[in-house]
Amino acid sequence: MRIAIDAMGGDHAPEEIVRGAIEGARLASDATVLLVGDEKRIEPLLADRPANVEIRHASQVVAMDEDPARGLRGKPDSSIRVSLGLVKKGEADAVISAGNTGALVGGATVPLLGLGSLEGVKRPGIAVPVPTDDGICALMDAGANKSCKPIHLLQYAVMGSVYIRYLRPDLPNPRVALLNIGEERTKGNELVRETYEAFEKSGLNFVGNIEPHKMFGGKADVVVTDGFTGNLVLKTCEGTNQFLMKLLSGVLKSLPEAQKAVTGALEKLDFSEYGGAPLLGVRGVVIKAHGRSKARAIANAIRVTAEFVRGELNRHIVEGLKKLSWWGRFSDWFRKPADSLENP
Amino acid sequence: MRIAIDAMGGDHAPEEIVRGAIEGARLASDATVLLVGDEKRIEPLLADRPANVEIRHASQVVAMDEDPARGLRGKPDSSIRVSLGLVKKGEADAVISAGNTGALVGGATVPLLGLGSLEGVKRPGIAVPVPTDDGICALMDAGANKSCKPIHLLQYAVMGSVYIRYLRPDLPNPRVALLNIGEERTKGNELVRETYEAFEKSGLNFVGNIEPHKMFGGKADVVVTDGFTGNLVLKTCEGTNQFLMKLLSGVLKSLPEAQKAVTGALEKLDFSEYGGAPLLGVRGVVIKAHGRSKARAIANAIRVTAEFVRGELNRHIVEGLKKLSWWGRFSDWFRKPADSLENP
Numbered sequence: 001m002r003i004a005i006d007a008m009g010g011d012h013a014p015e016e017i018v019r020g021a022i023e024g025a026r027l028a029s030d031a032t033v034l035l036v037g038d039e040k041r042i043e044p045l046l047a048d049r050p051a052n053v054e055i056r057h058a059s060q061v062v063a064m065d066e067d068p069a070r071g072l073r074g075k076p077d078s079s080i081r082v083s084l085g086l087v088k089k090g091e092a093d094a095v096i097s098a099g100n101t102g103a104l105v106g107g108a109t110v111p112l113l114g115l116g117s118l119e120g121v122k123r124p125g126i127a128v129p130v131p132t133d134d135g136i137c138a139l140m141d142a143g144a145n146k147s148c149k150p151i152h153l154l155q156y157a158v159m160g161s162v163y164i165r166y167l168r169p170d171l172p173n174p175r176v177a178l179l180n181i182g183e184e185r186t187k188g189n190e191l192v193r194e195t196y197e198a199f200e201k202s203g204l205n206f207v208g209n210i211e212p213h214k215m216f217g218g219k220a221d222v223v224v225t226d227g228f229t230g231n232l233v234l235k236t237c238e239g240t241n242q243f244l245m246k247l248l249s250g251v252l253k254s255l256p257e258a259q260k261a262v263t264g265a266l267e268k269l270d271f272s273e274y275g276g277a278p279l280l281g282v283r284g285v286v287i288k289a290h291g292r293s294k295a296r297a298i299a300n301a302i303r304v305t306a307e308f309v310r311g312e313l314n315r316h317i318v319e320g321l322k323k324l325s326w327w328g329r330f331s332d333w334f335r336k337p338a339d340s341l342e343n344p
Numbered sequence: 345m346r347i348a349i350d351a352m353g354g355d356h357a358p359e360e361i362v363r364g365a366i367e368g369a370r371l372a373s374d375a376t377v378l379l380v381g382d383e384k385r386i387e388p389l390l391a392d393r394p395a396n397v398e399i400r401h402a403s404q405v406v407a408m409d410e411d412p413a414r415g416l417r418g419k420p421d422s423s424i425r426v427s428l429g430l431v432k433k434g435e436a437d438a439v440i441s442a443g444n445t446g447a448l449v450g451g452a453t454v455p456l457l458g459l460g461s462l463e464g465v466k467r468p469g470i471a472v473p474v475p476t477d478d479g480i481c482a483l484m485d486a487g488a489n490k491s492c493k494p495i496h497l498l499q500y501a502v503m504g505s506v507y508i509r510y511l512r513p514d515l516p517n518p519r520v521a522l523l524n525i526g527e528e529r530t531k532g533n534e535l536v537r538e539t540y541e542a543f544e545k546s547g548l549n550f551v552g553n554i555e556p557h558k559m560f561g562g563k564a565d566v567v568v569t570d571g572f573t574g575n576l577v578l579k580t581c582e583g584t585n586q587f588l589m590k591l592l593s594g595v596l597k598s599l600p601e602a603q604k605a606v607t608g609a610l611e612k613l614d615f616s617e618y619g620g621a622p623l624l625g626v627r628g629v630v631i632k633a634h635g636r637s638k639a640r641a642i643a644n645a646i647r648v649t650a651e652f653v654r655g656e657l658n659r660h661i662v663e664g665l666k667k668l669s670w671w672g673r674f675s676d677w678f679r680k681p682a683d684s685l686e687n688p
Contacts, residue, residue: 067528133590143525146533181487181575184411189490189572212576213583228533231525232556232573233580239557240584246477248592251605258602261595 001030001309003302004092007037008061008079009099011291014038017098018045020298025050027299028306034092037061037079058082064291068102072110080107087284088115093309094285096276096301098293105144108279108286115282118314120321120329123152124281125227126288127163128234129274132218138164139179139215139223142277143231150195153178153224157204158320159280160222166307167274168221177210177220179229185209191226203325275304280317285309345374345653347646348436351381352405352423353443355635358382361442362389364642369394371643372650378436381405381423402426408635412446416454424451431628432459437653438629440620440645442637449488452623452630459626462658464665467496468625469571470632471507472578473618476562482508483523483559483567486621487575494539497522497568501548502664503624504566510651511618512565521554521564523573529553535570547669619648624661629653
């Protein structure tokens with residue numbers, strides 16, 4: 001198995017990415033880790049490299065804040081495009097990047113140039129691990145697909161259920177919930193109301209609507225929403241978090257013992273434990289690591305990615321989609337015309 | 345001026361509501377406060393009442409977790425319906441309730457029975473005060489209108505701008521932003537992309553798109569979104585907050601000094617300071633206080649509500665809508681057909 005790492009992507013690239021790759025290569029000894037990026041910058045960081053780490057040169061970099069479309073088009077030799085190209089050509093099974101999210105997702109999903117969708121998949125989506133009171137759940141889609149139809153959300157439920165079992169093998173039949181503003185089936189906009197019905201008939205372990213504040217209570221294992229809403233919800237978590245931490249770090253400044261306790265507790269929330277957020281539904285394994293990833297997060301991403309490849313994540317997704325009820329698989333045939341999704 | 349208070353709504357009703365009403369009646373001495381609810385339960389709590397507090401009997405209560413539509417229809421003598429009825433009949437200028445949100449909003453906006461919309465208003469919406477690093481902003485709509493069109497969001501921008509100046513009279517020209525998943529005008533779903541254009545031509549002080557985590561940074565004074573998204577964003581704030589607090593209260597258990605500092609800091613986040621969330625755009629002033637409101641929150645709600653009535657909030661809203669550019673006021677005439685809001 002070969003895992004390509006975008007060595008130039010992320011706030012701490014290339015130093016922390018390379019360190020993490022070396023650590024990850026030790027954790028996943030059956031994998032060859034391909035560091036993609038400027039060899040002149042990567043080589044000096046590889047003094048103590050295991051045998052299963054190699055370099056693939058890429059002369060360009062899409063910056064973190066660069067317009068993704070422009071970056072992709074204008075930089076054919078960027079580390080992100082070269083990494084994705086390795087997967088497309090069959091020279092790698094997976095790609096991990098802590099770089100520009102839009103460029104990674106766009107590069108993987110754009111028609112013709114991208115990796116292409118798995119058999120039966122309508123729209124790829126991003127699953128994000130979210131910590132809960134008693135473990136973890138997956139929120140999907142976190143931003144790949146801004147305008148969803150019920151069939152897309154149904155497929156996210158299937159893909160999310162397959163994914164979460166790699167993080168929590170103890171779950172025999174993950175509970176799927178629909179993110180909504182209330183629990184009753186009549187709540188929400190037209191999209192979620194129509195999707196509720198599709199979920200009920202899908203054969204999934206559907207436990208109903210869930211409100212965001214209950215998501216953290218561990219009431220569901222897979223929480224499904226459209227990419228616009230999912231992205232806003234995640235950024236709201238992040239914003240609330242930062243806001244509170246700023247407030248607390250001020251008041252705890254003179255209390256070192258308390259500060260230490262708080263820092264320790266926050267490690268529980270550390271997303272780096274879970275190996276990043278996969279873009280599910282494409283041919284190949286594509287992992288978005290957080291932009292702030294340090295070596296440990298990258299090493300964990302390699303470990304988890306190796307499990308996805310080893311455990312044939314994508315085969316399970318394709319099989320999962322086929323297992324959807326007949327109604328679930330073809331529910332978009334029965335959809336009301338698009339304008340019924342609008343305000344009556 | 346007469347302000348009706350739903351004495352039976354909220355987690356701490358009627359005791360804290362009545363206490364808050366007495367306190368509020370002292371703060372707003374030009375107002376008469378009408379306590380609406382079961383007089384047998386309210387009367388004993390009124391030992392020390394100021395002259396400007398009266399009781400209006402209502403024999404029923406819509407419970408906090410009751411289905412709003414059923415509660416409204418089945419309980420014509422509920423404290424919420426009687427309170428709204430006082431406004432409708434012109435016997436009160438405003439109503440404040442910490443009770444069932446759906447029943448309050450539904451009762452105020454339902455066709456025929458409700459209060460009716462202000463001149464020019466297409467859809468009423470809920471504005472919620474959100475604390476920021478350096479003050480406060482208004483998020484609107486927080487859940488009244490789940491399926492919005494650009495013209496609704498435009499009107500929310502106007503109504504939110506009028507509202508926030510009652511909380512922050514220092515703002516000459518509030519900055520309006522559109523809640524989105526990125527700052528570029530091309531970001532987001534069709535609704536926000538179309539709305540961006542409408543905002544640019546509206547004559548408002550439009551500062552562009554804002555991401556949720558930047559909302560807390562005080563980059564805008566009015567943050568506009570549809571009611572589905574706004575409600576989810578608020579519930580995500582609440583959920584993240586609760587999640588972190590649970591985590592921290594565990595680790596700080598043995599550090600009383602730190603606990604005290606944290607509690608103090610969190611008071612900064614206390615929404616009760618801002619007098620609740622107004623439903624803007626209806627004939628009359630309707631304030632939703634948080635379900636957990638105690639006396640202080642209710643007293644503040646009365647104080648702020650009195651300012652709205654005294655300061656003719658609704659007249660300013662109607663005038664503000666008239667000041668929208670010609671394009672802004674009639675932008676829905678130029679809208680693409682509804683199905684263009686769907687996935688291409």
